[in-house]
Amino acid sequence: MTIANTKTVLVLGGSRGIGSAIVRRLAHDGAHVTFTYARSEERAAALATEVGGKALQLDSGDRTALISAIEGMGALDALVVNAGVLHGGEALAMDPDEIDSLFRININAPYHAAVAAARHMPEGGRIVFIGSTNADRTPMPGLAAYGASKAALKGMAKGLARDFGERGITVNVVQPGPTDTEMNPADGELRDVMHSFMAIKRHAKGTEVAALVAWLIGPEASMVTGAALTIDGGFSA
Numbered sequence: 001m002t003i004a005n006t007k008t009v010l011v012l013g014g015s016r017g018i019g020s021a022i023v024r025r026l027a028h029d030g031a032h033v034t035f036t037y038a039r040s041e042e043r044a045a046a047l048a049t050e051v052g053g054k055a056l057q058l059d060s061g062d063r064t065a066l067i068s069a070i071e072g073m074g075a076l077d078a079l080v081v082n083a084g085v086l087h088g089g090e091a092l093a094m095d096p097d098e099i100d101s102l103f104r105i106n107i108n109a110p111y112h113a114a115v116a117a118a119r120h121m122p123e124g125g126r127i128v129f130i131g132s133t134n135a136d137r138t139p140m141p142g143l144a145a146y147g148a149s150k151a152a153l154k155g156m157a158k159g160l161a162r163d164f165g166e167r168g169i170t171v172n173v174v175q176p177g178p179t180d181t182e183m184n185p186a187d188g189e190l191r192d193v194m195h196s197f198m199a200i201k202r203h204a205k206g207t208e209v210a211a212l213v214a215w216l217i218g219p220e221a222s223m224v225t226g227a228a229l230t231i232d233g234g235f236s237a
């Protein structure tokens with residue numbers, strides 16, 4: 001799938017993992033890609049050079065900085081909100097500040113980023129949130145806050161799809177299952193437990209998730225909106 005015409009795309013959280021695969025794929029397809037990162041400065045700079053894009057240090061948890069950076073970018077053809085954090089643990093023991101920070105990055109930031117981007121987005125623009133199969137299935141303890149944050153994206157996409165539909169802007173969620181990244185390495189200690197829930201018993205590659213994002217951004221997906229597209233090897237089946 002090649003993106004028709006050159007598109008200007010912003011990927012929030014593009015320095016590592018799934019985000020970097022999305023940056024590479026969209027740049028390969030001909031997009032002009034800007035991406036953000038929080039801490040991985042060197043890797044972000046190397047990736048920007050590799051793809052001929054631009055890296056921007058921007059903490060998604062900083063609402064004011066996020067909104068003003070996006071509004072300052074002018075017209076974006078597509079926004080991909082990939083930046084997300086996973087804090088798991090015993091619900092009764094987890095630090096409430098850590099939970100609120102997770103909600104700020106995983107829920108508040110996608111909302112404010114989408115609205116800021118939509119202000120200047122041209123007709124037919126695209127907004128994609130990276131959710132999780134844990135929005136639909138959380139078969140182990142310790143993931144309530146994370147699962148809730150990813151479930152919120154589904155309601156958000158449905159609502160914003162209605163808000164921006166008149167302009168042909170689509171808003172969707174891509175919900176990966178276990179995907180080999182630093183957040184969830186394919187050789188991690190929970191590997192066998194996770195694979196036991198799957199029909200196809202392996203971690204996905206970031207490139208597989210990126211391919212679905214590229215399709216959603218491309219011209220063939222103009223009638224897909226308010227949807228959650230799951231790519232989880234049957235984890236939630």
Ligand code: NDP
Nearest residue numbers: 013015016017018037038039040060084178179181183184
């Ligand atoms: P990683 O932890 O490997 O990478 C996270 C990326 O997001 C990095 O580029 C990181 O930047 C960036 N990021 C994190 N916090 C912030 C922040 N506050 N501001 C800006 N950027 C930030 O995660 P994955 O690649 O595994 O996950 C990407 C997305 O996919 C997340 O939303 C995650 O919830 C979701 N997901 C992942 C699954 C998996 O199995 N891996 C399964 C289902 C969903 P930096 O490098 O600077 O830290």
